[in-house]
Amino acid sequence: MLLARLAQVSREVAATSARSRKTALLAELFRETDPDDVPVVIPYLAGRLPQGRIGIGWKVLSRPVAPAGEPGLTVREVDARLTELAGVSGTGSQAERSRLVGELLGAATGDEQRFLFGLLTGEVRQGALDAVAVEGLAQATGAPPAGVRRAVMLAGSLQTVAEALLADGPPALARFRLTVGRPVLPMLAHSASSVAEAVQKLGAAAVEEKLDGIRVQAHRDGDTVRLYTRTLDDITDRLPEVTAAVRGLPGGRFVLDGEVISLDPGGRPRSFQETAGRVGSRADVATAARAVPVSPVFFDALSVAGRDLLDLPLAERHAELARLVPEPMRVRRTLVAGPQDVAAAEEFLAETLDRGHEGVVVKGVEAAYSAGRRGASWLKVKPVHTLDLVVLAAEWGHGRRTGKLSNLHLGARAADGSFAMLGKTFKGMTDAMLAWQTERLGALAVREHGWGVTVRPELVVEIAYDGLQRSSRYPAGVTLRFARVVRYREDKRPEDADTVQTLLAAHPEVTAP
Ligand SMILES: Nc1ncnc2c1ncn2[C@@H]1O[C@H](COP(=O)(O)OP(=O)(O)OP(=O)(O)O)[C@@H](O)[C@H]1O
Structure with missing residues (x-):
């Protein structure tokens, strides 16, 4: 061509x-x-x-x-x-x-x-x-x-x-079937602003704890176990204790979906950075595993004994999961019949937050597993709402930050495939992050200016903010208030970043005429 x-x-x-x-x-x-x-x-x-x-x-x-x-x-x-x-x-x-x-x-x-x-x-x-x-x-x-x-x-x-x-x-x-050893893209979630809203939308639902770890799909066929990330990278060799745990389960042939997370001796989650660092590191696996052991916590079963479960309702997939995976390796959940049970759902959220987790995912019990998509039947509820944005440019810092790329220009995905800048931030970065981003953004630079560099829009960063305000200076007509960096999301591609459209939809107070 x-x-x-x-x-x-x-x-x-x-x-x-x-x-x-x-x-x-x-x-x-x-x-x-x-x-x-x-x-x-x-x-x-x-x-x-x-x-x-x-x-x-x-x-x-x-x-x-x-x-x-x-x-x-x-x-x-x-x-x-x-x-x-x-x-x-x-x-x-x-x-x-x-x-x-x-x-x-x-x-x-x-x-x-x-x-x-x-x-x-x-x-x-x-x-x-x-x-x-x-x-x-x-x-x-x-x-x-x-x-x-x-x-x-x-x-x-x-x-x-x-x-x-x-x-x-x-x-x-016909060649494309769910096969043990061939990973599928995981189902993703939309956001809801409260459990009440989520339960209202979904009716009968499972309210599950949302663990802030790394998504893992576990495949087992006899003695062979393989582990994949949400971007389908094979990370089996980095997580021997997870592989062993999966090998210890009773079924000989299955595909499970879950999260790996590092818990402290008291059972509380360690920081996301610790889990992510562990999963991301290839070097000296044995030492890393002793320092920061991780455990798998499964929440779905996609295939069991050669039977493809993707099209079954969640309730049936859960039943299969419960047969295969014992309690501590399964995500905690409570079932609600509909909006009349909202108090129970709220109580479960409060307990989950008390145990140090980041929120809940509310899932419609009738829904199939929509692999590779943000299904409307999975709604995450987190008290701290963050955005995944793409770094478009960075400005050289001043004073203590001289020589470091500091102030980030942040963009969300626009309808035409480009990125619309929503604002800037130099807040929330540790010294280590500053050093890391200076090197990384330097390598991504496509244009140099006196003030800094424009970069290939590839790096996804998670941003906390206090709200939106109208602004004619930015292309979407809005900008973020008090944006600050939470962490880099190297597990996400720019295509996974938040869109202008969903951001505006989440803030009717700003967009209403
Ligand atoms: N019980 C659970 N059910 C589904 N996903 C869960 C659960 N607990 C933790 N997760 C994690 O939450 C993610 C779903 O949220 P989403 O699809 O929006 O991805 P995300 O942007 O990584 O989430 P966030 O940025 O909110 O952590 C999953 O990919 C998974 O890693």
Whole structure:
């Protein structure tokens, strides 16, 4: 496929707000797509590079290059050139990268250059594109949209399903089943402002403690156990005590969903940083496990004895979980019949907070497990409400913070895939965080200014704030009051950050006319 064609469709999809038009444009593109091009076409459509970060600085990108007259670049050729570029290292690498970028841009027309520029700076991420792409794929191949959606959730990747569908047509969907050893994207939760609101919305529900640890999916087949994070990274080798605990359970073949958390000897949770540091560290696992042991606490069963449970109601999945997993390794919960039981739900929340946990997740008992989605039937309630935002830029600090990137520019996802700045903060950072973010943001810089750097929008940071206020200085017309950093969320991608739309919806006091 020619890059020019992809760039054209990408532009047209971004320019129209009609979902049916977006779907039709993508369907047309997929009909022309060679299955071998899929590993490039899908990430490019979403504004992502298959190579991940390739470290081209703003200086290199901002040098004007005369465009080619005729489009001739194929997507595969562009990908090959970027792979070459990503591999350049050592002395003289800067000059070599600069030469390769010049060569690539010189082979591109003006339109293609603009597309490549967006891709290389990471300025536009069409995170919402996946859902439309699923429909486009269904339309292009004649497969049922629900079947494609399910396959994507089981494969954990649109790309894998697109390759199979474009190569073999709708029968390929049957290949995607929940399999022990192949992780699925976890179901996520929406927020509710109180348990009363959550119970009102859901009716009969399980109110579960919300543990502030790391999400883990545990797969077991006989003696083999594998553990995956919410981004489907395999972390089995880092958590021997969790692997052992899973191996000790009675069933021989299952997939469970839960959280790993580090508890102190009194059973209270240690800080999130301790658990996250433990799960994130590969070095000297045995020493780390002695210093900060973690335990799994499961809240769902996705497959037991070869039976796929995803489409069963929560109540039945819970019953399976209870058969398999003994009490201390299961999340605590209380069942409520509906709004009439709100007092019981509130009491459970209060007890949970007393035990040092961060809140509760209220789950509709009838709902299936919607893997890879923020299901409407899981509502989290936390007294301290935070936002996950993306760092767009950072300013050099003054005084004690001279030489450190300090004041962060924070963005939420906008409807068009870009990020809308909501405000700035230099509060809440420890010295260690300042040092870490200076290095990390330095590496992500795409543009240098006297005041600081603009960065590739990749780093997700959790922000506490006291409210919203109107402001004509910011693109969404609002800004955060007293924003402060809680922690970095390296387990999240920019596509997982909060959106302007959900933020506004959560603050009717500001948005009401
Ligand atoms: N009982 C529970 N049921 C479901 N998820 C739970 C539970 N206890 C803890 N969690 C964690 O809460 C997360 C659900 O909240 P959400 O999907 O919004 O992710 P999150 O943004 O990481 O949450 P937060 O930022 O609020 O910690 C899950 O991914 C899981 O890691």
